[in-house]
Amino acid sequence: MRYIYLISILLLTTSIVPYKNIIIPKYDAAYVEVSSVQYKNEQYNVICMKRKDEKIKVKYFAAADFNGNNVYKRYGNWSAGKNIVLVSSGTYMDNNYNPVGLAIDNGICVNKTLSNDFDGLVIVYATGGMVASNLKDGDLTVKGGNVDNNKKLDIRGSAWDFQTFIKWAQDQEATVFQTHLLVYKNGLKISGINSSVKTAERRFLAVCKDDSGNIIHVIVNRPDHTTLYEGAKNTLDFLNNYKDMEVIFMINLDTGYQDVFQFYNKDGTINSTIKGQKDLSTAINLLAYYFE
Amino acid sequence: MTLKKIIGITALLLITIALSLFLRIIMKVDYSCSIPVEQVCNNEKSYFIADHLKNINKTNLLDSFPYTWYADSANRCNINSIKKDLAVLDSINPTGIGGDNQQLLSIALTNKLEEKIKPEFEKYNPDGLIKVLQWAEKFNYYSDIEEKNATLYQVTYTYWLTFISNKLSDYYKIDQSLKYNFKFKYLNARCKEKQFGAPINNSNTEKIINNLIENNWTYLFSRFWNDSDILIKLIGLIALLVVFIPYLIIYRIIKKNKQ
Numbered sequence: 159m160r161y162i163y164l165i166s167i168l169l170l171t172t173s174i175v176p177y178k179n180i181i182i183p184k185y186d187a188a189y190v191e192v193s194s195v196q197y198k199n200e201q202y203n204v205i206c207m208k209r210k211d212e213k214i215k216v217k218y219f220a221a222a223d224f225n226g227n228n229v230y231k232r233y234g235n236w237s238a239g240k241n242i243v244l245v246s247s248g249t250y251m252d253n254n255y256n257p258v259g260l261a262i263d264n265g266i267c268v269n270k271t272l273s274n275d276f277d278g279l280v281i282v283y284a285t286g287g288m289v290a291s292n293l294k295d296g297d298l299t300v301k302g303g304n305v306d307n308n309k310k311l312d313i314r315g316s317a318w319d320f321q322t323f324i325k326w327a328q329d330q331e332a333t334v335f336q337t338h339l340l341v342y343k344n345g346l347k348i349s350g351i352n353s354s355v356k357t358a359e360r361r362f363l364a365v366c367k368d369d370s371g372n373i374i375h376v377i378v379n380r381p382d383h384t385t386l387y388e389g390a391k392n393t394l395d396f397l398n399n400y401k402d403m404e405v406i407f408m409i410n411l412d413t414g415y416q417d418v419f420q421f422y423n424k425d426g427t428i429n430s431t432i433k434g435q436k437d438l439s440t441a442i443n444l445l446a447y448y449f450e
Numbered sequence: 451m452t453l454k455k456i457i458g459i460t461a462l463l464l465i466t467i468a469l470s471l472f473l474r475i476i477m478k479v480d481y482s483c484s485i486p487v488e489q490v491c492n493n494e495k496s497y498f499i500a501d502h503l504k505n506i507n508k509t510n511l512l513d514s515f516p517y518t519w520y521a522d523s524a525n526r527c528n529i530n531s532i533k534k535d536l537a538v539l540d541s542i543n544p545t546g547i548g549g550d551n552q553q554l555l556s557i558a559l560t561n562k563l564e565e566k567i568k569p570e571f572e573k574y575n576p577d578g579l580i581k582v583l584q585w586a587e588k589f590n591y592y593s594d595i596e597e598k599n600a601t602l603y604q605v606t607y608t609y610w611l612t613f614i615s616n617k618l619s620d621y622y623k624i625d626q627s628l629k630y631n632f633k634f635k636y637l638n639a640r641c642k643e644k645q646f647g648a649p650i651n652n653s654n655t656e657k658i659i660n661n662l663i664e665n666n667w668t669y670l671f672s673r674f675w676n677d678s679d680i681l682i683k684l685i686g687l688i689a690l691l692v693v694f695i696p697y698l699i700i701y702r703i704i705k706k707n708k709q
């Protein structure tokens with residue numbers, strides 16, 4: 159009888175205590191601000207994350223690793239013990255769940271094709287910072303490594319520069335992905351003429367500068383269905399004129415096939431102001447913001 | 451005309467349209483699977499790069515190199531020939547060994563060569579792309595065995611694999627049915643194998659099928675409801691009726707017979 163008791167207690171304990179990856183996100187609320195705003199008769203759900211003091215950091219998972227761990231599993235292992243602010247699906251993928259365009263994950267090449275379709279190249283540094291470059295301008299600069307920090311790399315125009323960049327990303331364990339560059343240096347980069355006419359809920363990631371020059375990463379969710387062009391144009395107007403922010407760059411976050419988004423309150427509970435329709439486990443790539 | 455006849459004719463019409471679309475795709479597919487035989491490189495060298503570099507010194511080498519002549523004349527198939535050309539450049543510009551000289555030759559073997567062969571690829575040309583692949587993929591192996599010139603070889607390899615991948619993507623944008631062709635599939639698979647994936651995406655129908663397989667019913671309904679205009683919604687409703695009314699009729703007949 160005693161053994162039965164012991165086994166029952168053991169079973170009960172293992173069933174109620176998750177054995178790993180207990181994610182209890184907690185962060186300093188002074189760095190994260192959430193709001194829902196009506197601007198020009200349109201709804202904007204906004205999460206602002208201040209990069210001041212570099213406490214809010216970014217991590218991107220571009221693909222499964224070579225050990226067969228999918229993005230969800232990788233995220234699970236990585237996020238254990240971390241204070242997650244939000245997690246979202248990232249950029250585009252093809253029907254084989256491979257990222258479209260150049261993708262380097264933590265220094266490992268996932269897709270080496272520099273696509274002609276996307277002008278945005280996003281670099282997520284191992285230190286948690288994120289920058290973007292317009293490939294059309296051919297003036298990409300990188301920090302660290304054996305590359306001259308002032309050298310402007312034209313990775314689309316020069317095969318040599320492209321190779322230099324790949325080598326740099328590998329050495330620095332950087333994460334790189336290509337995407338639609340919707341706004342760059344506060345100017346709209348998407349055209350209303352040759353962009354898709356499909357309407358959908360839109361979600362954008364904008365890296366902005368406030369009037370004091372502080373860098374703020376902003377997630378803007380547009381629940382109303384709009385085209386990518388209309389959504390981007392109106393969001394730029396909203397950020398410029400309602401939030402008084404200058405947009406350094408703005409990219410699209412997938413709300414289609416992999417609509418994953420989870421935002422946590424400061425105490426670790428889930429905030430439903432912005433929520434994706436798909437479960438986190440279905441994510442093909444993930445962009446995570448965390449507090450450290 | 452009775453309701454049953456209307457439903458019957460509509461169903462027949464829908465099936466005919468679906469079948470014709472299906473047949474159209476099948477008829478367009480290129481079933482040819484004869485892959486071009488890989489070219490054997492000869493050792494002949496009918497040109498002397500040094501003759502074309504007489505008035506060039508290390509200060510004007512990058513701007514004055516005869517790129518067009520090199521793209522036309524060089525024996526780029528033979529790696530030994532390329533190495534000899536590099537050795538000549540190294541003798542003219544010793545400070546550029548391992549750097550500038552390799553970069554110069556890389557321009558000749560990438561951008562300038564592309565300018566020369568670009569017209570061949572304006573239209574879908576799978577055989578041409580396969581030949582480029584056969585030539586370019588060797589550079590990856592050269593870089594493994596010859597560290598000294600590895601950067602030049604990697605630059606050339608990466609450039610041309612990217613070229614092939616982007617070309618597949620461009621052709622696919624014009625004609626999506628190309629993805630059913632054997633040579634297109636072959637090239638796409640080879641590019642993926644080398645991690646130069648082209649975004650050969652699903653058509654809307656294929657996306658629906660994928661979502662059905664994954665039981666994403668709410669997502670499918672949400673996309674249908676929010677993104678389709680009234681005409682599509684109406685067609686959807688008719689299609690739904692065409693599927694369900696025959697069941698209803700059968701049910702009523704069975705019920706009537708039981709009574």
